Amino acid sequence: MSTAAPRTIVEKIWTDHVVTQDPGAPAVLAIDLHLIHEVTSPQAFSALRARGIGVRRPHQTVATADHSIPTTDRSLPFIDAMALAQVNQLEANCAEFGIPMHGIGDPSQGIVHVIGPQMGLTQPGMTIVCGDSHTSTHGAFGALAFGIGTSEVEMVLATQTLLQRDPKTYEVRVDGRLTPGVSAKDIILALIARIGIGGGTGHVFEYTGDAIRGLTMEQRMTVCNMSIEGGARAGLIAPDDTTFEYVHGRPYAPAGAAWDRAVEAWRRLPTDDGATYDKSITIDADALEPMVTYGTNPGMGIPITSRVPSPADQADPGQRRALEHALAYMDLQPGQEILGQKVDVVFVGSCTNGRISDLRLAASVLKDRHVADGVRLMVVPGSDEVKREAEREGLSDIFKAAGADWREAGCSMCIAMNGDQLRPGQYAVSTSNRNFEGRQGKGGRTFLASPLTAAASAIAGVVADPRRLPGIETLAAVGGR
């Protein structure tokens, strides 16, 4: 185009991937990377077999087992026959169709959204899909990455394309700087509390602003990961030197002259000056406190020093009913403080906060301290590599000395498919992404929070403000690649 109208990064990636589009029909969008796991793929492979077609691009597909696998000793057999059958099915499907599989025992095994970036598969400017709503995580690299259903998994396996309508764009600008004890998780929980869990429906978030630029790649992944909890199927951050530094040298990253060419192309991705968004919102990072949810969806979050809202204050009858229902499920009182609320279990892990820097933050709080009596702390690394690194750095020793349960990599109690779950009525502070009813076990009650808040709460035995910990100013600096 000679007129070169300013474009957003979303428009650039979109245009780069449109294969063809019939009038009135959605675009045929090329997919660069397809990640698959055991839970949402079996029916797609069965459908392929029934149609007698193969996998078009096995070399642009990567599989792992993460959702339903045990996080206990890997030398022991699965207790759950159905989960075992599902994992075996994935291995058989991958073998039949020639797809590389990083299953249990493979050093690259882990949560699908942790291993993609870790292996360097996730790169700027790509289209990335997976039968998992937290695929938005990969947007942290300036990729257009979104979750799909099983019918769409089948389409991508068969054609390496999807039928998509072009998305609307939504700028989420986070100005200023986070204060000590406040982290990436608090940014995203604050956003969702403001716009609600349907606020981003039909849109792709682009996170911009100084506070976002100041985040490490792992922190950016935490933000993008929960885009779907704000209703946006995808959320992304334009790539910059922080991105390139993270990707460089990883196993599947371009190398040599190809690396230089790639970076040159990636530098053209950021949104042009003057490009417009369909919607926008601004958040002031300096004003953010640690966030915690009190209800049964991720939009029901408050600053940790606030009180639980009261249904009587809700003007909208639907919202009043929803709040009454949520507080009844959570067994919380309107107007009560959330600080000091009893906790039974603390879960540190998941594709939101199961990376090495998350574990470093938790360990920095737990060092030379002990989990409160009656509290169970589970620390579940996001991947086998994260686990090995945590053991190399001695983090696992800190966790164990603090009385925590140090486990194998997987989704674990984030989705509670594998036996890692709350008992009915138990309260958990969880670094994961969903506090829906029964999400972490039937009848279980979840407070979503950051790794710092989770670790502080594990020590206190109640929901606790990490900013009150001695030395928090130095802890907050713990980031890392």
Add this chain to the structure above:
Amino acid sequence: MAEPFRVFTSKVVPLPAENVDTDQIVPARYLKVTTKEGLADALFRDWRFEEDGSLKEPPFILDQPGMAGRRILLVGDNFGAGSSREHAPWALSAWGVRVILSTSYADIFKSNSLKNGVLPIVVDPATHARLFDLLATDPDAELTVDLAEQGVLLPDGSTIDFDIDPFAKQMILAGTDELGYLLSKEPEIDAWEASHPPRIDSLAGAR
């Protein structure tokens, strides 16, 4: 592949809750299946059943007298939030739901539903309130859904017009799926791939 969508008339199951997430529609422990069958009993499992498998008392709306066989579900705003599990529309479809009425749906749920012959119709808030009022006065009111004409006929003879993506409409009316359409684009896909080398090669192994 779903059956072609034909005009039908049905009574309605009202479920006024907002932000119903797919973890409620099908709890995660029912996702260990490797087929699409048998999910009707997983639908809203923890809102319908006690631990021992008996029905809740009072029963959840789906299990109240006269609800079995109804094909239209009237729900609150932002239905289907959260997880991308296609098990949600599979379970709704297995129970018998063919049309959902709400003010909005979560993106992935909506996309998944359309691929399974479950039609998520969006109505404006005033119409939404009017439908709940109608069911409050006449719980057995019947609606007629005509996708070709994009209208829902009410007992008083009035019609609610609705919008739908023209491509999705065509697919649901014919009972065909999108994969057949995509496969017909293979020449274009071949050409695109020829000029766009793959960004990664997961089979080549790590460098």
